[in-house]
Amino acid sequence: MTILDALPYREVWAYDFEFFAPDGELPVPVCMVARELRSGRLLRFWQDELPTGPPFRTDAEALFVSYVASAEVGCHLALGWPVPVRILDLAAEFKVATNGWSLPCGPGLLGALQAYGLDAMAADEKNAWRGIVMRGGPWSDAERRGALDYCQADVDALVELLPKMLPGILGRQREPRIALGQAVLRGRYMVAAARIERAGIPIDTGMLARIRANWDGITMRVIEEIDQLYGVYEGKHFRTALYANYLATKGIPWPRLRTGELALDRDTFKDMARIYPDLEPLKELRASLSEMRPCSSLAVGKDGRNRTVLWAFGAKSGRNTPKASQFIFGPATWLRGLIKPSRGMAVAYVDFSAQEVGIAAALSGDEALLEAYRSGDVYLAFAKQAGLAPIDATKATHGKIRDRCKSVVLGTLFGMGPETLAKRINRPPCEARELLTLHHRTYPRFWRWSEAAVTSFELTRKIETVFGWPLHAEPDWNPRTVMNFPMQAHGSEMLRLACCLATERGLVVCAPVHDAILIEAPAVEIDRHVAELQACMREASRVVLGGVLELGSDAVVVRAPGRYSDKRGTVMWATVVRLLDEAEAMDDVKVGA
Numbered sequence: 001m002t003i004l005d006a007l008p009y010r011e012v013w014a015y016d017f018e019f020f021a022p023d024g025e026l027p028v029p030v031c032m033v034a035r036e037l038r039s040g041r042l043l044r045f046w047q048d049e050l051p052t053g054p055p056f057r058t059d060a061e062a063l064f065v066s067y068v069a070s071a072e073v074g075c076h077l078a079l080g081w082p083v084p085v086r087i088l089d090l091a092a093e094f095k096v097a098t099n100g101w102s103l104p105c106g107p108g109l110l111g112a113l114q115a116y117g118l119d120a121m122a123a124d125e126k127n128a129w130r131g132i133v134m135r136g137g138p139w140s141d142a143e144r145r146g147a148l149d150y151c152q153a154d155v156d157a158l159v160e161l162l163p164k165m166l167p168g169i170l171g172r173q174r175e176p177r178i179a180l181g182q183a184v185l186r187g188r189y190m191v192a193a194a195r196i197e198r199a200g201i202p203i204d205t206g207m208l209a210r211i212r213a214n215w216d217g218i219t220m221r222v223i224e225e226i227d228q229l230y231g232v233y234e235g236k237h238f239r240t241a242l243y244a245n246y247l248a249t250k251g252i253p254w255p256r257l258r259t260g261e262l263a264l265d266r267d268t269f270k271d272m273a274r275i276y277p278d279l280e281p282l283k284e285l286r287a288s289l290s291e292m293r294p295c296s297s298l299a300v301g302k303d304g305r306n307r308t309v310l311w312a313f314g315a316k317s318g319r320n321t322p323k324a325s326q327f328i329f330g331p332a333t334w335l336r337g338l339i340k341p342s343r344g345m346a347v348a349y350v351d352f353s354a355q356e357v358g359i360a361a362a363l364s365g366d367e368a369l370l371e372a373y374r375s376g377d378v379y380l381a382f383a384k385q386a387g388l389a390p391i392d393a394t395k396a397t398h399g400k401i402r403d404r405c406k407s408v409v410l411g412t413l414f415g416m417g418p419e420t421l422a423k424r425i426n427r428p429p430c431e432a433r434e435l436l437t438l439h440h441r442t443y444p445r446f447w448r449w450s451e452a453a454v455t456s457f458e459l460t461r462k463i464e465t466v467f468g469w470p471l472h473a474e475p476d477w478n479p480r481t482v483m484n485f486p487m488q489a490h491g492s493e494m495l496r497l498a499c500c501l502a503t504e505r506g507l508v509v510c511a512p513v514h515d516a517i518l519i520e521a522p523a524v525e526i527d528r529h530v531a532e533l534q535a536c537m538r539e540a541s542r543v544v545l546g547g548v549l550e551l552g553s554d555a556v557v558v559r560a561p562g563r564y565s566d567k568r569g570t571v572m573w574a575t576v577v578r579l580l581d582e583a584e585a586m587d588d589v590k591v592g593a
Helices: 070-079 090-098 109-115 123-134 141-170 176-199 205-227 240-250 266-275 277-289 333-338 355-364 367-374 378-385 399-414 418-425 429-442 444-460 479-504 523-544 567-592
Strands: 011-020 028-036 042-046 062-066 087-089 345-352 462-464 470-472 508-513 516-522 553-559
Touching: 011 070, 011 123, 011 141, 028 070, 028 141, 042 141, 062 070, 062 090, 062 141, 062 176, 070 176, 087 090, 087 176, 090 109, 090 141, 090 176, 109 141, 123 141, 141 176, 176 479, 176 508, 205 277, 205 333, 205 567, 266 277, 266 418, 277 333, 277 567, 333 567, 345 355, 345 479, 345 508, 345 523, 355 367, 355 399, 355 444, 355 479, 367 378, 367 444, 378 399, 378 429, 399 418, 399 429, 399 479, 418 429, 429 444, 444 462, 444 479, 462 479, 470 479, 479 508, 479 516, 479 523, 516 523, 523 553
Parallel strands: 011 062, 062 087
Antiparallel strands: 011 028, 028 042, 345 516, 345 553, 462 470, 508 516
């Protein structure tokens, strides 16, 4: 009896494709190698030998073992093959085994092999063969044989790695059946990820070309236009002293480093701009100037679609980690104006409503917090429950206190202290301390649950979601990270399941974005597709939260010829477009002269 006998499948296939896909383009399969682990049967196909249908069964009786399986599923889609019903992605399972720990050899296949004491192909050799494949042909007979051997080496590595990892995978839960089910659920998401990566995001390539061609010429004018509001630039250089003067003039308390210097990193600017929306144009300008050229690395195919690998499970929370410079939702927010549906089409951005708060309410079982979420405005509800606003208060009548309560409610999800909260709401620390005390009094069960999670982590050195996504303790673990992990990680589980349901029901999902999903459909059908997606999101939230709560969602629909717009980037977008128009008009005058 072998460890494979613990797998309830007639066939177990380890397989790998090699393919080439220039940035933004669809993958073109080059070769495939597959081995069935029970019989030892080996399949090797070069590009022109790949059959019109899969040479193996892909139903629920077969398990497919891969490493970053979205690549293999993407090749199935490219070939028109049905996708495997059951997938075990060892990349995801290696992350489950090590999430939170530093990996000296990295999270890739070579790193996993070394972590389990197995021999691995030298990285230089692997990169060399990958480069030959990515060249896109033509290939000599020797290169074809070598590429197939390289592909088989990865399959052989999976064959060796699976028995090493399988006991740990099956032993994660009290019942191996449950543990395997959780792993296969992660594999199910890799199918959704492949479909999403194939769909891509519609981009206004004409505007993209204009920005790329003219950015250098308008940079100074963009700086001058935006800096009129702040006075913090000298030429192209941001001056910290000038910014310190601006903050003092506006009475904005800014986070500082241990050295006493202003914290000027992107995340700090992002957080502060949420509190002080007037800072959004400056945040966008700094983000744009941090790159040589905005959107210069954006991966857009010849068909005008932004495509990039999602790198599922890349973050500690389990969220996707696409390369920011290649993904339209990665660079400065104003560039999202490049998202534009083609004629007759529409896109919709649908995001969970107060997702993290809803998760905290459901998991903690705090009835007052559940009531606040169900009210439709959890922040105003807290103000009323805590006696900070009358029962008939509205966002219009008590907007300021609602904003303060929003900072409290969201800050408590990751253990924000009174000093940090005071800076966030621009109020004295004593007032921030009182607001936190009111939150403790209003939601005592939430606080007991949150504190118990940290205590349990101290004892067990691990915390995990209902579907088994864990965080393991490192020596210097941060209690705030542990406090926030249940909300972030369950939010990730929820979004993954929603993407699975949506893609399996035929919706065209263009991108998952933290707690939101972007879809595309014919303009005449977009409302129906939005309703179907929202049903998927409700179902996903209900499943993840054990039926305690269904989370709502909000939708923004854009029909052609309109374009998507994020309000945080509207000033920057309008400025850039106007300056582009002016610069091109001047060029036309020069040509005419």
